[in-house]
Amino acid sequence: MGVEIIRRMAKHVAVLMGGWSAEREVSLRSGKACADALESKGYRITKIDVGRDIATVLQTLKPDVALNLLHGHPGEDGTLQGILEIVGVPYTHSGVLGSAMAMQKDLAKLVMRAAGIPVPGGKVVSRQAAAKSHVLERPYVLKPVNEGSSVGVFIVKEDHQYPPQELTRDDWEFGDVLLAEPFIAGKELTCAVMGNTALGVIEIVPTARFYDYEAKYAPGGSTHLLPAPIPPHVYEEVRRITLAAHRALGCRGVSRADFRWDDSKGIAGLACLEVNTQPGMTETSLVPELAAHAGMPFPDLVAWMVEDASLDR
Ligand SMILES: Nc1ncnc2c1ncn2[C@@H]1O[C@H](COP(=O)(O)OP(=O)(O)O)[C@@H](O)[C@H]1O
Ligand SMILES: [Mg+2]
Numbered sequence: 001m002g003v004e005i006i007r008r009m010a011k012h013v014a015v016l017m018g019g020w021s022a023e024r025e026v027s028l029r030s031g032k033a034c035a036d037a038l039e040s041k042g043y044r045i046t047k048i049d050v051g052r053d054i055a056t057v058l059q060t061l062k063p064d065v066a067l068n069l070l071h072g073h074p075g076e077d078g079t080l081q082g083i084l085e086i087v088g089v090p091y092t093h094s095g096v097l098g099s100a101m102a103m104q105k106d107l108a109k110l111v112m113r114a115a116g117i118p119v120p121g122g123k124v125v126s127r128q129a130a131a132k133s134h135v136l137e138r139p140y141v142l143k144p145v146n147e148g149s150s151v152g153v154f155i156v157k158e159d160h161q162y163p164p165q166e167l168t169r170d171d172w173e174f175g176d177v178l179l180a181e182p183f184i185a186g187k188e189l190t191c192a193v194m195g196n197t198a199l200g201v202i203e204i205v206p207t208a209r210f211y212d213y214e215a216k217y218a219p220g221g222s223t224h225l226l227p228a229p230i231p232p233h234v235y236e237e238v239r240r241i242t243l244a245a246h247r248a249l250g251c252r253g254v255s256r257a258d259f260r261w262d263d264s265k266g267i268a269g270l271a272c273l274e275v276n277t278q279p280g281m282t283e284t285s286l287v288p289e290l291a292a293h294a295g296m297p298f299p300d301l302v303a304w305m306v307e308d309a310s311l312d313r
Contacts, residue, residue, distance in 0.1 A: 010044045014063035017191035018049035021072025021153045030069040030281035037299040058087045065309045066091040072090035076278040077103040092305045094277040095313030102275045105145050105179050115248035120271045122181035130178050131167035137182035144174035184260035191242040192256040192287045198239035199290035245275050252313045
């Protein structure tokens with residue numbers, strides 16, 4: 001009887017994971033870690049590897065909350081959020097518009113710039129143009145306008161005579177629109193928002209050629225320094241900008257902003273690269289590390305997300 005009452009009272013959380021984006025594997029890892037954490041807190045869990053039948057699956061399951069742990073399309077770009085609104089299942093992280101804007105890097109930069117947030121310069125170019133000749137003075141960066149996890153990112157250095165020829169491949173999967181930005185030398189920083197508060201700042205020191213997909217997820221690929229060993233006024237400025245970017249894009253719940261800091265230019269050398277509305281949630285991911293540093297253990301962080309879930313975000 002007692003157990004039955006608890007079972008009836010426990011919130012039923014659908015853990016949305018996997019999907020079909022390039023970041024499927026890390027999403028599955030986030031899903032497993034978060035499901036275990038929620039179970040340890042007494043929640044009822046159903047893990048869902050998201051497919052194109054997700055609306056029907058949710059309508060049949062009728063969970064109290066969806067914990068969205070997808071990255072890329074369709075979990076991070078607003079489309080899954082639209083389905084959750086339509087089927088009426090309260091969900092975590094940002095809503096339809098915030099997700100869609102943050103995902104589209106060129107648009108997000110426009111909105112952030114209008115809000116006074118420092119972002120890199122650069123321009124939008126076609127894949128063909130970027131493959132044919134240098135579209136900016138070297139060194140520069142080429143990246144898909146709407147991918148994540150450094151997928152399809154190229155750093156073109158001074159001594160690279162030609163643009164990356166991978167762009168001409170028939171099996172190129174990352175779209176025909178790219179963002180070209182001047183390469184910002186210096187440090188890689190990241191900071192997160194939880195609700196209305198910015199957490200701490202991590203410096204990411206890559207051990208690989210550049211901070212790419214393997215470096216981010218392979219063990220030992222990068223080292224995290226928390227708190228980032230940077231001057232206090234820069235640290236505080238990163239936190240301020242992270243919260244301002246989250247608000248400018250209309251984000252909700254947890255988000256994480258990525259920065260470059262050209263430390264030769266002082267505080268003027270800070271540039272916000274992007275806001276991630278669906279940051280990684282494995283136990284060793286950046287957001288859980290920042291939350292733990294703020295005194296919030298992983299299971300509490302995941303429970304906070306579930307309790308923060310809503311519709312109309
Ligand atoms: N303008 C830039 N200058 C220097 N490095 C950059 C620049 N843009 C991207 N990078 C590098 O590429 C990585 C991925 O870029 P980012 O804009 O964060 O996209 P995503 O993480 O969605 O792939 C960054 O973490 C950074 O290491
Ligand atoms: Mg990034």
